[in-house]
Amino acid sequence: MADLRLRRSVLYMPGSNQRALEKARQLPADALILDLEDAVAPDAKDLAREQVCAAVKAGGYGSREIVIRVNAPQTPWGEEDLKAAIEARPDAILMPKVNSPAVLESIANRLEALDAPESIAVWAMIETPASILNIKEVAASRRTVPGCRLSCLVLGTNDLAKDTWAQIVKGRAPMMPWIMFALAAARAEGLAILDGVFNDLDDIEGCREECRQSRDLGFDGKTIIHPNQIEPANTCFAPSAQEVERARKVIAAFDLPENARRGAIRVEGRMYERQHIGMARRAVAWHEAIAAKGG
Incomplete structure (x- = not known):
């Protein structure tokens, strides 16, 4: 049977917001992605890294799965992010823009070189046209890449829309082929997979409808960007x-x-x-x- 760890609601929290990191300890989300990448401005990267890693070390998040999204290795912050994240020992490290198995091979080598605990898994952002075209090979990396710790794929639908010019519309018809291709690749390799975010913070019923769609399609859960989206995700991904x-x-x-x-x-x-x-x-x-x- 597939991994049944609860990931109905997976909430992104900006690492530069200390108050949000504290508040997250009380939120009923199944998992938290403490973000050092997209949600953090360049001049706040170092502060975010310090605050996130301190928060993870301090604990207090209960049974919530804790994931740190680092900046890509080729950025000015990527290497320091990875080192600090390993020291903090989250449940997983989320790698952005995983376009090919080569990215996962590189991270596997870095984790080994940095003596990362075996308990730290790797999650992969699927958020570019290249990642969709290479999704079968990316998902298979857990078998084909020595030392690969890949356990979960995370769709980045906003970035996919940006790079492809696809419109984000109700029902997401323009993206459905990519969504289902990624989901099939994940299931073929026994990986968990999370749907992308819903952007309209004021449209709770729209969020609920998209969560229902995600659950019907077969996702493990929904990535979300605001605490008011937790209840729709938790409810929709629970069997009636x-x-x-x-x-x-x-x-x-x-x-x-x-x-x-x-x-x-x-x-x-x-x-x-x-x-x-x-x-x-x-x-x-x-x-x-x-x-x-x-x-």
Whole structure:
């Protein structure tokens, strides 16, 4: 079964905002991306690095997954970001603009050279036309690149729109081929994958609708940019009570002795094949993980 660590809501927090870093300890987001890159102005990069790494070392974020997004290695801040992030020991380091397996090979070599703890995973931003065209090879890097720690892909839909001139419209039709291609590549390699952000902070219902779409498409969760988007993401990525009840009935029906050798059975008027057992068990496990966290 795929990794069921909760990533329904993954909130970007600007590393240069000390108040936001403190507030994040109380927010019900499943995961936090403490950002040293896009959300931080060039003249605040050093301050952001210092504040983020100090916050991660101090802890107090509970069960939330903590990720540090560093600047790209070729920038003036990339190498120092990586060194400081390794010392802070987050759950993962998010690399921007992963255009090819070569980027992940380079980061694998740097992590080894810097003696990074094995507990630190690598997440990859998929945010350029090149990253979409190379997505199969990027996702396969966890198998093909020695020492690769890739565990999650993160779509950067704003950057994709900027580079391709695609319009960001309701329903995201212009981007749907890229979105689904990335999702298929992630699933083929057993990776988690997070959807891009919703930009309109005042349109909560629009955010909710896009979260529903993300969940229906098969994403693990949604990256978000404001605390008021946490509830829509958490709610939409949780299986409904009806889904959980149906899943449990399907599991129970296949567990009956008379169905042990059957490839397909009927439950409450619907046909289910054995492949549906895995889907049903995932829904129940997802529900139980959310319940264990407290919602």
